[in-house]
Amino acid sequence: MLTIHAAPLVLPVGAAAVVDGAVAVDGERIAALGPYEDVVAAHPTARVRRWPGLLTPGLRQDRAAELLTRCYHPDPREADELGELPLWGEEFEQLAATMDTTRRAGSVRRGLQRMLRHGTTHLAGPLGADDPALRTAVARSGLVVQVAALPGEPPLVREGVPDLDPFAAGGDLARTAHGPLTVGGRADLAVFDVPEEAALYGGGPRPCVATVLAGRLVHRAR
Structure with missing residues (x-):
């Protein structure tokens, strides 16, 4: 329709x-x-x-790889203990040391779902080339992996804590x-x-x- x-x-x-x-x-x-x-x-x-x-x-999420592989996206049932924001840095490393495949897969799925809530439809790649589980989760989400930058775009400076909001990287709409x-x-x-x-x-x-x-x-x- x-x-x-x-x-x-x-x-x-x-x-x-x-x-x-x-x-x-x-x-x-x-x-x-x-x-x-x-x-x-x-x-x-x-x-x-x-x-x-x-x-x-x-929008395109330029820090998709970091958000999906170097952050943990808490389950709502973990909010009292872990909060609602992605865990990054030492907090993520501590979790990752004991995280099994099922828990990691759940984090990736939640990360992808939460990107949609910020207007994201495309993810900067390459993404998941050596990670079949990640590649499968992205494919099932329907989000598009956009490998090449748009013509004339300056290189993106990736620093600080990754943010689910694509505008947090500092670009305007034409860039984002x-x-x-x-x-x-x-x-x-x-x-x-x-x-x-x-x-x-x-x-x-x-x-x-x-x-x-x-x-x-x-x-x-x-």
């Missing part, structure tokens, strides 16, 4: 922002992109999902998005409940209210 995702502002990347915009999704592909009224007129029988804030391309939204392209989208693009950057909250992966709504916060 064709679905229209509409938002007060659509930021395609590489093209002008669309006020009161919409993206029509047919299967896993983008069928149309533009002003809401034009998209609805072209697809009058489509289901419409209205979102607050900004609709953008799905997996690529532009284009008609015919794969429908990988993210929606953030913020009033303008500038609110995606800096230290303020940038709640991701929806993530669409190859046309499927895989995260919805409301």
Whole structure:
């Protein structure tokens, strides 16, 4: 069924922002992109999902390897003991020394699921070439491993504690998005409940209210 995702502002990347915009999704592909009224007129029988804030391309997590292999993502049942944030550094090393395959696999799956809650649809690679379990988990998640950097991108400086939020690396939307939204392209989208693009950057909250992966709504916060 064709679905229209509409938002007060659509930021395609590489093209002008669309006020009161919409993206029509047919299967896993983008069928149309533009002003809401034009998209609805072209697809009058489509289901419409209205979102607050900004609709953008799905994001790329540049520190995916560290988050999946050098962090432990606690099970909710461990929250009282371990908290909710990824464990890194000495805390991870202490756990890893006694972690069996099942527990590690659970951490990887939870890490991938939590990336989706931050608008991530692509992971910087290479990833899992010598780790079949990791490669399998990533493949099952539907997230795309994007090996090559986008043209003209400067090298990313990876330092400090890895963060599930792709914007924590300091890049803007053009740097952090997996690529532009284009008609015919794969429908990988993210929606953030913020009033303008500038609110995606800096230290303020940038709640991701929806993530669409190859046309499927895989995260919805409301």
